[in-house]
Amino acid sequence: MTRTDPLDVPRPDAQLHFGVFFQGVNHWTIWSDPASGSQIDPANFRRVAQTAERGLFDAFFLGEGLRLREVDGQIHDLDVAGRPDAITQLAALAAVTDRIGLVSTSNTTFNEPADLARRLSGLDLLSEGRAGWNVVTTDNAWTGANFRRGGYLDHADRYRRAEEFLTVARAIWDGWENGAVSGSPGAPAWAAPGAVRQVRHKGPQFDVDLAPTLPRSVQGHPVIFQAGDSGDGRDFAARNADVIFSAHGSDFDDALAFADDLRYRLRAVGRPDDDLRILPGTEIIIGATEEEALEKKHWIRLQQVTPATALGIAGLLWGLDLSDRDADGPLPKEDPVVAENDGSFGARRITDPRKVVAEWREKAETHRWSLRETVIALGPQRGHVGTPAGLADKFAHFVRHGAVDGFNVTPYLIPDGLDDIVDLLVPALQERGVYRTEYTGTTLREHLGLREPLTHRSTTDRRQAG
């Protein structure tokens, strides 16, 4: 089965898009293997980005951290940590890549619009239209302790600030008319009179008045990405984003339901329902046979969930320090302690630990699992495992039925974790006609097949934001 009958699927011509997420923290990135490289050496960032570009990926993503994670007031020491500032690293990669998009995860809570909009514009110009911005928010004072403002936003306000932040950023990006700067050496003025507009914005979150300092890049605006699964997050994406990350990319029905929900939300805000690219984060494990792929998955899980990591994950669930327990023994007998999440371990939130623990106990008993086996078996079952041909068929099915537009791959090994995807899976996808065989555009917006920036839709060149 290499071709699907076009009449049987809603999107016979759909193409799969790939991004690569160089994560920075969390236990999915294996560090204990001899093949695991440095998390800070610039050569590894270059290697991953260039491999992805060889594989005709749309984008290279960097995550963001604004404070080292902690457990019980102590720095979490089990996972990879320590990473470069995203925009700075991406500006460096702009010089050593040609086509791949460069996407920065940047926080709206602990940045200011004029500064961040300008930094992203700089990346967009230096990469000639390849910049993207993954908009994230923070709602904890714990992160705020590293900033002048301190912790000051509650959960609801963080999206209000994010939205107004975007409005201001877009006004700044639209502050220069197209062709504002003279193309002739003998011009009377560097920029045409009146071609650069002052941006004045006064709202509940921001009161700014500034002269923007940069023209638009060839793609108009940096591409806006949004990660966030809550209703608020999905609505925010429907109103503002070009691309949404999701956790709904492993199970077809779940992915399709998520995609349908977003299409509904897009229509509700008056956007075409194909206006948003859906790229779930995923892990892809490839073997020459199904059996080999499953064996590899087993090995990867054991590297990711070491005994110490299993005890750490269980400790967060139970709200107890379990680090002196035996990970290969039974589950703790104690009842979980429900603690307030202060943000010190990232966005992890367990709403009802008692219920989860009860489920864990039941499954562990049935299958005679140790604590570590339970953590592995019942942890997030994200990702896809299989042969290149099997995965290519599956992904073709996903994308042709509109369940996803592609995947944002999180390699379990840095810097070589993309190699088999690029060398084995990409050719299999190309054979099935669901993956590009060359870049057809130069900008990230073109790679993703996106329309003009939202503020340029009705009357191009007229500023609407603000």
Add this chain to the structure above:
Amino acid sequence: MSGPALRLAVELDGDGAHPAAWRRAAHSPDHLLTPRRVARVAAAAENAGFTLLTLEDGALPPGATPDVVGRIGAVERAAFLASSTSVIGIAPVVPVTYAEPFHISSQLASLDHISIGRAGWAVSEEARPEAARAWDRPRVDGAAARVRESRDGVEVVRALWDSWEDDAVIRSVATSRYLDRDRLHYVDFTGDTYAVKGPAIVPRSPQGQLVVLGRPDLVPAEQLDVALVEGRDVAAVTAAAAAAGTPRTFAEVEVALDTVAATADERVADLERHTPWTDRGRLRHIGSAAGLAALLGELRGVVDGVRLHPLVLDEDLPELSRLVLPHLFERRHAVRPLPGASLRTHLGLERPANRYAAGAAFEALEETR
């Protein structure tokens, strides 16, 4: 005067030191903000043998109409150049009046990783009230308040650069620990206007501490590696350098050279018809390459280096490269940087011990008292 060989730095923002420099640039205005042009100028400076390039910046437009009003952020340009050059040191100008010190620290430490130890930081300030409006921050009014923000900002940034000891990443398979948390440190800074907890998110960078440059009237001397000193003549520069109290001093020198097409005086006069060249009280050489070489020779022993501000980059860089720098290198009045060495090494500065590391703690304490 004779003395140790000079280190040569060059400021590469825009089209040159003169506000109207774009009128004599070798490209049309719309090419100024392109990666090709940014890389080309830096390559010219690297090939000429400069030890360091700096990139001016601030939240406000670089000039007023009809001159250049556009500028890509210096950190972004610096990072881009770190990938497209291999030897020259790179120091973006970053004002810390309103910016978040935590972000600045991460950005600059990242630049040092990316450049494998070639990064510096030229500290500056946002003096104009419009900057506060752009940042949406309460105005920092008056020189004393701006010095306070610079002092606190540099202190936080430097503390964060030390907040990871060099060997904090242990990758201990035996104990399952990636980090040794005992080698990570909260900086726990509390200043007059804000507090910062730490530690950094970026591991300690190749140089440990980037080379920090700045004006001694803006940043306390004990926080600077290199003082950028000004003065209209060699005597004034000598006095300023002697008073700086920093490990190294660099004189600011504005330069316009004779070219085949026009004399320096003619070139300056041409631009002055449009816009005046702001007098900042710096040494200024308008004339022949030989005259500049003689002036720089005089500065040996007075300062450790110079930062040149060429009138028009596209016209003066080739002359500097063709006539001035070779002359200085031949006579050992100045030295070229060596491939593979850090910026600190080029400036004869030690790689500092980590203030938090066992054994280094006492030493660092002594230094700050």
